Amino acid sequence: MAPDGARMAGCLDGHDGGGHDQAGHLHHGLCAGLDDESAAVLVRRAYKEYRNKSLFRKTVSNMVIRGMDMTVRRGTIYGLLGASGCGKTTILKSIVGQDHLTAGEVLTLGRVPGAPRSGVPGASVGYMPQELALYIGFTIAETFRYFGWLTGVPAKELAVRTASLLKFLDLPPAHCRIGQLSGGQQRRVSFAVALLHQPPLLILDEPTVGVDPILRQRIWDHLMDITADGRTTVIITTHYIEEARQAHTLGLMRQGVLLAEDAPDRLLERYHCATMEEVFLKLSILQIRSSPDDPEEAEPAAEAHDTNQNNAYPELAAAPAPASAAALAEPAPPAEAFKQGSGNRNGGPRADGVLPLVTLAPPPPADKSAMSTSAGAAPGQHHRRPPVTWSTRMCCLLWKHVLWMRRNVGMVLFLILLPVVQCMLFGFTVGRNPKGLKLAVYNGEGGSCAGPDLHTLDTFNCSHPALLSCRFLQMFRDKDFDPISFGSLGDAKGAVLEGKAYAAVQFPDNFTESLFARIDEGQYATPWTLDGSEVSVWMDNSNSYITTLMQTDLTYGTVDLLQRTLGHCDYNPAVADIPVRFGHPIYGDDSKDFLDFASPGCALTLIFFMSLASAVGAILSEKNEGLLDRSLVMGVTMREIMWSHIVIQNFMMILQTIIVLVGFFVVLQITQDGPLFWVVLLCVLQGFCGMCCGMLVSALTDSDREATFVALGSFFPFIVLSGMIWPIEGMHYALRRCGWALPLTLATTSLRYMMTRGWGPSYPEVWYGFLSSIVWIVIFLGSALYVLRKRR
Numbered sequence: 001m002a003p004d005g006a007r008m009a010g011c012l013d014g015h016d017g018g019g020h021d022q023a024g025h026l027h028h029g030l031c032a033g034l035d036d037e038s039a040a041v042l043v044r045r046a047y048k049e050y051r052n053k054s055l056f057r058k059t060v061s062n063m064v065i066r067g068m069d070m071t072v073r074r075g076t077i078y079g080l081l082g083a084s085g086c087g088k089t090t091i092l093k094s095i096v097g098q099d100h101l102t103a104g105e106v107l108t109l110g111r112v113p114g115a116p117r118s119g120v121p122g123a124s125v126g127y128m129p130q131e132l133a134l135y136i137g138f139t140i141a142e143t144f145r146y147f148g149w150l151t152g153v154p155a156k157e158l159a160v161r162t163a164s165l166l167k168f169l170d171l172p173p174a175h176c177r178i179g180q181l182s183g184g185q186q187r188r189v190s191f192a193v194a195l196l197h198q199p200p201l202l203i204l205d206e207p208t209v210g211v212d213p214i215l216r217q218r219i220w221d222h223l224m225d226i227t228a229d230g231r232t233t234v235i236i237t238t239h240y241i242e243e244a245r246q247a248h249t250l251g252l253m254r255q256g257v258l259l260a261e262d263a264p265d266r267l268l269e270r271y272h273c274a275t276m277e278e279v280f281l282k283l284s285i286l287q288i289r290s291s292p293d294d295p296e297e298a299e300p301a302a303e304a305h306d307t308n309q310n311n312a313y314p315e316l317a318a319a320p321a322p323a324s325a326a327a328l329a330e331p332a333p334p335a336e337a338f339k340q341g342s343g344n345r346n347g348g349p350r351a352d353g354v355l356p357l358v359t360l361a362p363p364p365p366a367d368k369s370a371m372s373t374s375a376g377a378a379p380g381q382h383h384r385r386p387p388v389t390w391s392t393r394m395c396c397l398l399w400k401h402v403l404w405m406r407r408n409v410g411m412v413l414f415l416i417l418l419p420v421v422q423c424m425l426f427g428f429t430v431g432r433n434p435k436g437l438k439l440a441v442y443n444g445e446g447g448s449c450a451g452p453d454l455h456t457l458d459t460f461n462c463s464h465p466a467l468l469s470c471r472f473l474q475m476f477r478d479k480d481f482d483p484i485s486f487g488s489l490g491d492a493k494g495a496v497l498e499g500k501a502y503a504a505v506q507f508p509d510n511f512t513e514s515l516f517a518r519i520d521e522g523q524y525a526t527p528w529t530l531d532g533s534e535v536s537v538w539m540d541n542s543n544s545y546i547t548t549l550m551q552t553d554l555t556y557g558t559v560d561l562l563q564r565t566l567g568h569c570d571y572n573p574a575v576a577d578i579p580v581r582f583g584h585p586i587y588g589d590d591s592k593d594f595l596d597f598a599s600p601g602c603a604l605t606l607i608f609f610m611s612l613a614s615a616v617g618a619i620l621s622e623k624n625e626g627l628l629d630r631s632l633v634m635g636v637t638m639r640e641i642m643w644s645h646i647v648i649q650n651f652m653m654i655l656q657t658i659i660v661l662v663g664f665f666v667v668l669q670i671t672q673d674g675p676l677f678w679v680v681l682l683c684v685l686q687g688f689c690g691m692c693c694g695m696l697v698s699a700l701t702d703s704d705r706e707a708t709f710v711a712l713g714s715f716f717p718f719i720v721l722s723g724m725i726w727p728i729e730g731m732h733y734a735l736r737r738c739g740w741a742l743p744l745t746l747a748t749t750s751l752r753y754m755m756t757r758g759w760g761p762s763y764p765e766v767w768y769g770f771l772s773s774i775v776w777i778v779i780f781l782g783s784a785l786y787v788l789r790k791r792r
């Protein structure tokens, strides 16, 4: 086997591009000459550019990593040092497969992160991100159980590991909730989670922040211990430069490039410095000097000159230039980066002018046999645990969701019961005909209409007909109007003018007499008779729905009363009929009201939006707590996360759907003449559709606020365009066309036809609703998966 140095040199010299096989092994190109087993992590010619797109402004480009090379040997601690914002987290995320480089290549444990069977993301890596990335509602034990399960740690081993980690990291008992711990304790739990499954590669982003010096030293001692046998590799970032001296190799990073990478002692010796701070300062000055054209750097360079930095460090001129200093001057990540030579390890410039890394640290005094054992093991097999299967991960995710629901019983109950409250509110407030509408009545026939015999036709004297107007007033009451008598027509109209009544009604002085005369005289009736037999009504037309209702009720009530009166007095009742005959309704009956029309749309809207809200809430909370990213690093795929949410949310959605339907059909007694199975199926499909829409919303948005805006923005258009509150035929022509395309429109029509007409899915208008729901499910789910993959 060639010595390490020679193998590395081969890697660095051999940048001729190339690909990797299915398992992520590079088969030629960048590291063709490298024995992958000797390096835990290799980063070559890495570039990362963030492009912040804005709707009204030019796209802003931010080159965060600028041609970075980095080599981490197996079985060592690699300290990555650099000022805030220099790109440390960005490069770590690329190493664990959380982020993709714009150009360049990364090999983690010999394979490209994210390649099939690479083990990264997965159980081969333990990652402690900068943010907490733990669910604060879980206890320490539950947190360990979740991550232990995800990474295949057997229960017995987990118990032992939990006990030892709690002791070692000075943590409170395992039953304590994460949210009840101090910030420092929470960081230590996060650190413990990374150590839990004893991965071959540990990536720790500032693990010692907020930790007291004694514990900090214990953490470093532990890292030394676990790397001593060469089986574990650690990459650690820290702001405490001097503590990092304990690392086997230090990588000093500034503005997206690695200035130097070597053993701490060798760095001190090479740059003739007493502290690492000084080494960093020197390298930074060198970097500034080597990029005089960079406007960002011009000023600090001048500053360094003014303060006689040169005199302070006369050996600077002789010192080797920092690794990728010239990379700062490079305009953009060359797409051909890997097709060019990239320098050699011994200090000579590369063909592209980029200066090479300084000498690599020698390997640590590790147990060579152990190291080779580790190197020979396949990634993810570090502790010879069986690989974690898809079903195990799914069970673990489902367990976590159920636990989350148990911890948030209040919220879960709220989500389940909210639809009941909403549908009851809807049923008891919307759609029913208004009652008790006031009518200001001037009865010219006089009389008080006080006697009970004046209210019924049984006592009506056909020989001397009088005061039929009193029976009219009773008919108004039977129709739930509230007639109020006034002494003059002017007073009655005045009451309408003042908003005290919706209509003024006048019975002429000789109303009953004229009415019978009109029937007797027929076509010979005089104008006097015709005028005297008419009830006059003056309406308040400001409320068109009430106007229409009054007109219908007064017209049909009058026809009905006259027919009954004529029948009572042995006349032909048909004389009083209007010459339009409404036969028995083909669908529905006379008892139908607006509620029957609006209920199907209301039920679907409730089910759709409740499912949307539950899905958005669950996914965004997981995303924002950072748990999502951490789970992804542990090998869970986005698809598995989505499916686990779908399973749990489906359970919630079916519960919500059943509750809504029971509310409508049992409590509100909404007409349901359709096939129950298809009615329920359509509601469940719409719930699923809403859930998929929620997944898309949570994939597109990063915060609750954005999601709320999206939900608020879509709620009203969905309601009005779906034909829930007004027939689609009444919409503007252009809107009617696009309204049909919305997820709720065809489904609402379909449900309405099933419930009110009793149609089944053999009618096109019904199965269009099913078809549209399925198409929208595919669109939402497909887009959510696509957006999630793209955004990662």
Ligand SMILES: Nc1ncnc2c1ncn2[C@@H]1O[C@H](COP(=O)(O)OP(=O)(O)OP(=O)(O)O)[C@@H](O)[C@H]1O
Pocket (backbone or CB within 6 Å): 050, 051, 052, 062, 064, 082, 083, 084, 085, 086, 087, 088, 089, 090, 091, 130
């Ligand atoms: N998603 C993003 N979009 C745009 N810019 C980003 C994004 N993530 C990081 N950056 C930028 O990349 C640069 C490097 O960020 P990074 O988090 O890697 O720095 P860091 O060295 O880890 O800093 P710190 O020590 O403070 O954590 C920063 O300027 C940051 O603003």
